[in-house]
Amino acid sequence: MPNNKRSQAITQGAKRAPNRAMLRAVGFGDSDFDKPIVGVANGFSTITPCNMGLNDLSLSAERALRKAGAMPQMFGTITVSDGISMGTEGMKYSLVSREVIADSIETAVQAESMDGVIAIGGCDKNMPGAMIALARMNIPAIFVYGGTIKPGHYNGKDLTIVSAFEAVGQYTAHRIDDKELLEVERHACPGAGACGGMYTANTMSSAIEVMGMSLPYSSTMAAEDEEKRLSAARSAEVLVGAIEMQIRPRDLITRKSLENAISVVMAVGGSTNAVLHLLAIAHAAEVNLTIDDFEEIRARVPVLCDLKPSGRYVTTDLHQAGGIPQVMKMLLVQGLLHGDCMTISGETVAEILRDVPEKPREDQDVIRQWNKPLYAQGHLAILKGNLSPEGAVAKITGVKNPKITGPARVFESEEACMNAILAREIQPGDVVVIRYEGPKGGPGMREMLSPTSALIGEGLGDSVGLITDGRFSGGTYGMVVGHVAPEAYAGGTIALVKEGDSITIDATQRLLQLNVSDEELARRRAAWQPPAPRYKRGVLAKYAKLVSTASRGAITDSLDD
Numbered sequence: 001m002p003n004n005k006r007s008q009a010i011t012q013g014a015k016r017a018p019n020r021a022m023l024r025a026v027g028f029g030d031s032d033f034d035k036p037i038v039g040v041a042n043g044f045s046t047i048t049p050c051n052m053g054l055n056d057l058s059l060s061a062e063r064a065l066r067k068a069g070a071m072p073q074m075f076g077t078i079t080v081s082d083g084i085s086m087g088t089e090g091m092k093y094s095l096v097s098r099e100v101i102a103d104s105i106e107t108a109v110q111a112e113s114m115d116g117v118i119a120i121g122g123c124d125k126n127m128p129g130a131m132i133a134l135a136r137m138n139i140p141a142i143f144v145y146g147g148t149i150k151p152g153h154y155n156g157k158d159l160t161i162v163s164a165f166e167a168v169g170q171y172t173a174h175r176i177d178d179k180e181l182l183e184v185e186r187h188a189c190p191g192a193g194a195c196g197g198m199y200t201a202n203t204m205s206s207a208i209e210v211m212g213m214s215l216p217y218s219s220t221m222a223a224e225d226e227e228k229r230l231s232a233a234r235s236a237e238v239l240v241g242a243i244e245m246q247i248r249p250r251d252l253i254t255r256k257s258l259e260n261a262i263s264v265v266m267a268v269g270g271s272t273n274a275v276l277h278l279l280a281i282a283h284a285a286e287v288n289l290t291i292d293d294f295e296e297i298r299a300r301v302p303v304l305c306d307l308k309p310s311g312r313y314v315t316t317d318l319h320q321a322g323g324i325p326q327v328m329k330m331l332l333v334q335g336l337l338h339g340d341c342m343t344i345s346g347e348t349v350a351e352i353l354r355d356v357p358e359k360p361r362e363d364q365d366v367i368r369q370w371n372k373p374l375y376a377q378g379h380l381a382i383l384k385g386n387l388s389p390e391g392a393v394a395k396i397t398g399v400k401n402p403k404i405t406g407p408a409r410v411f412e413s414e415e416a417c418m419n420a421i422l423a424r425e426i427q428p429g430d431v432v433v434i435r436y437e438g439p440k441g442g443p444g445m446r447e448m449l450s451p452t453s454a455l456i457g458e459g460l461g462d463s464v465g466l467i468t469d470g471r472f473s474g475g476t477y478g479m480v481v482g483h484v485a486p487e488a489y490a491g492g493t494i495a496l497v498k499e500g501d502s503i504t505i506d507a508t509q510r511l512l513q514l515n516v517s518d519e520e521l522a523r524r525r526a527a528w529q530p531p532a533p534r535y536k537r538g539v540l541a542k543y544a545k546l547v548s549t550a551s552r553g554a555i556t557d558s559l560d561d
Contacts, residue, residue: 003243006139007037009113032071036115036243038236040065040074041105041130043121043146048081050123050194050201053223054146057232058120061144064236065118070243072236073112077104077130079123082447082473083161083195087418092444094125095471096543098280099556101129106136115139116243118236122146122194122223124474127204128277131213134249135284140242141249142344143214144235145205147223148315149193154183160196162309162473164188165449169457172422193223197308199474202315203270204277206324207261212252212343216352220319242344253285256338260328260349262294263336266301266378267327268318269311271474272393272482275380279553291382291391291551295510298378301336303397304368310398310477311374313366321366322356329356330370383481385513386521387467387493387503390485390551392512394505398477400462402507405515406431410499413437414446414470421454428463431503435494436531437470438487439554443535443544445483449473452480465505467512469494469550481505481512485551489530496524 004011010019011033020033040062044055058074065072078100085091101121109117116139119130127143134141152159167184170176176184194201205219215235221228258278265274275294282289304327306312318324331337332353339350360367368374379397384390396402406429411417417434420426432451439445448470455464461478469487472480486492493514497503502515514521535541546556 003036004034004115006113006115028071035069035071036240037112038065038070038072038239038243039109039112039114039117040072041077041108041117041119042074043077043079043126045079047079048084048123049149049189049192050081051079051121051126051146053192054120054122057144057146057229060229060233061118061120061236064233065240068237068240070240073114075108077101079121079126082124086447086473087414087450091446092442092540094447095439095445095554096539098125098129098132099543101125102132102136105130105133109137109139116239117141118144118239120144120146120232122201124200124204124273127201127208128280131208131281132284134213135253135281138248138250140239140247142235142239142242143208144232145208145214145219147193147221147225147228148202149196150190150222150224150316151196151314152187152190154187158314159184159188160308160314161188162197162453165453166457169454172454173458175457191224195474196314196316197474198269198271198305198315199309200271200273203265203268203274203474206268206270207265207274207278209324210261210264210328211257212341212349213249216325217319217323220315220323222316222319238345241346245346247342247344247346250285251342252344253281253287254341255287255289257341258282258287258289259297260337260341262297263301263331264324264327266298266380267303267331268305269303269307269379269397272380272395272472273474275393276471276483276550276553280555283553283555294380295382298380301331301378302373303375303379304330304373306366306368306374309474317366321364322360325353325356326360326367329353329358330360333358334370381507381510383505383510383512385511387512387514388484390549392467392481392484394481394507395472395477396507399479399507401479403505404431404465404479405502405504406465408433408497408499408501408503410435410497414448414451417451418454421451421458426455426460426464428460431465431467431505433494433497433503434466434468434470435488437468438489439547439550440544441487441489442470443540443547445471445550445554447471447473448482449476452476452478465503467494467503467505479505483550484512485549487550490549491525491528491530493521495528496521
């Protein structure tokens, strides 16, 4: 099959003279119409430090594509900054942007009959958004991560954006003064790159590397380092080879490779959002994956990496310690990774890892030795019970008290909860409930980093539970449970909780229980009425009508939701 089979639809034959005329205007010559046309999906923007370096990477990829015999066509796709919109109404657009990104890449590539695509993104939703599009289209494709930010420094400590969120709680609790709050703000984000711990962006870049859709070691490189630019160029070269070999995303995104991705997410202590995003990617690739698969894998994979938010190190430290390939090799040796999965280069995972040491270096402790893990089992637990019959997601590592039973403090929005926390109205032993923040009810499933960080900053992280039908940032830790499904807006039990009700969160038993009789719940359910939609027009209204439950990945192209 010729390398330009798809683009022949717009480049070949007399009737395509007008099409070729348009292409000549953007730089095509006579000999270029026989070359594969490769899209460069460029997520560059100055909205966020995560994406401010992407244009340089896109230009490097564009030059490499030309040199390798392809014709690049660059186009833009959006991003929003979770960190900047966090705690505001604007955060409702964050998860929505995943779908906008996916739809925009699919639209541009399919409309222009491109033969392949290199997607270049940096912020949280760029990764899953691009992967959803690539899996849907199933044409040769590769993903390039914009890279992680380097840590900020103040008072001898490494800082990340989460340090600034936690400083707000510390300031409210009078644990730091105005000057220290300002200095943390000034030093938390020193330059370009995505948030520096094993938060959502670095979690998803790692998962994509594991699935073979990006190059080895590329998921943990710093945005500002030269190796990141070189990796973008090399990715373009590899993609041209994949077009020649017709290696497609669904050859790589398989049940086995998704299991590999989940295993590594557990081993590195990744974000709760990985559950939502990997379910959505699996759906796009038509792979059967359920929320229960995460729990099954969690039980057999230890946490090997000591990374923020609950650990000590940042992602650049992981890169220096051996990166994701080192973690993969350890799991492979233990029989916890499928080595026969193919990667974008045409090599298998086992072949990619053949020269990686079986054990991490002894002179570092970012990656623990196999016999000395941080935790014997993975950190992302799926909790069920009458509050979450479809399942909810909890990050249970670093929690001193894995079980809490306490009175419900019920809030109908994130803002109402945040006001109560800053007013010091939340007490040890309380179980905070934030509802109507789910995929449909928010809409958009906001992340609750502001409330959780404020609780941590006030010293309540180990003594207060928090449950929500919204999401958590990858920077969140503590006794917190998100993605409660069914959500309140859909009539889930979380909608029936009353102030003062007893709630049990038991991470050990994976239980999320409202301690109210079935008879009382039936009475409450009979009296419950769904609230009016918060938005009646625009993208949020459309999203609310289309989006599925969180337990299926909050997808928007399901046939039966």
